[in-house]
Amino acid sequence: NAGVTQTPKFQVLKTGQSMxxxxxxxxxxxxxxxxxxxxxxxxxxxxxxxxxxxxxxxEVPNGYNVSRSTTEDFPLRLLSAAPSQTSxxxxxxxxxxxxxxxxxxxxxxxxxLTVL
Amino acid sequence: xxSVGLHLPTLSVQEGDNSIINCAYSNSASxxxxxxxxxxxxxxxxxxxxxxxxxxxxxxRVTVLLNKTVKHLSLQIAATxxxxxxxxxxxxxxxxxxxxxxxxxxxxxxxxxxxxx
Numbered sequence: 001n002a003g004v005t006q007t008p009k010f011q012v013l014k015t016g017q018s019m020x021x022x023x024x025x026x027x028x029x030x031x032x033x034x035x036x037x038x039x040x041x042x043x044x045x046x047x048x049x050x051x052x053x054x055x056x057x058x059e060v061p062n063g064y065n066v067s068r069s070t071t072e073d074f075p076l077r078l079l080s081a082a083p084s085q086t087s088x089x090x091x092x093x094x095x096x097x098x099x100x101x102x103x104x105x106x107x108x109x110x111x112x113l114t115v116l
Numbered sequence: 117x118x119s120v121g122l123h124l125p126t127l128s129v130q131e132g133d134n135s136i137i138n139c140a141y142s143n144s145a146s147x148x149x150x151x152x153x154x155x156x157x158x159x160x161x162x163x164x165x166x167x168x169x170x171x172x173x174x175x176x177r178v179t180v181l182l183n184k185t186v187k188h189l190s191l192q193i194a195a196t197x198x199x200x201x202x203x204x205x206x207x208x209x210x211x212x213x214x215x216x217x218x219x220x221x222x223x224x225x226x227x228x229x230x231x232x233x
Contacts (some may be wrong), residue, residue: 048152092159097218
């Protein structure tokens with residue numbers, strides 16, 4: 001299994017540009033999520049999905065959209081990039097949405113995004 | 117809002133010694149507490165979790181202790197090795213920010229563990 005894959009690994013955008021960060025998992029996980037990680041800070045939840053067709057907002061959802069049309073894919077869209085969105089973005093998935101199955105999140109390698 | 121935090125940003129230990137990484141939490145309603153390890157340039161990796169009704173849980177070379185009286189969580193690593201060098205995060209399994217009944221992980225800011233040869 002490839003696990004959780006993310007593309008691209010690095011991206012530079014200008015303010016106002018839009019783009020989509022891709023995330024895919026091949027473990028048939030129901031739960032998927034997006035986090036951002038800023039220097040010296042932990043991870044903050046942006047959006048998550050408990051299954052195909054079901055998404056919800058996390059702690060910091062503003063400026064981001066998600067959709068979940070298949071179990072495998074969970075893309076994150078930046079609508080109009082701002083310098084405050086400069087961060088490292090991680091996609092994660094887990095077997096379940098609660099309990100011990102939820103505690104063990106499988107993270108992708110991350111996308112380092114810079115917005116100028 | 118309530119959050120999970122860490123006492124020490126950097127911990128330096130000698131190879132072979134035991135390491136103790138500490139974490140303070142404020143949300144008493146969490147069901148589980150979890151430890152993750154993040155190596156440089158990689159995504160976080162699950163280490164171990166502990167249910168809120170337990171005091172201690174052991175894994176391979178790691179032990180997590182939970183003291184609910186003082187809201188304190190610790191990760192003990194036995195016989196620390198160079199491969200243990202990483203940033204360690206504690207996290208809580210709690211309700212999602214929009215309180216929809218779903219769960220969310222709230223992460224602390226991390227402690228960097230440096231293992232000296």
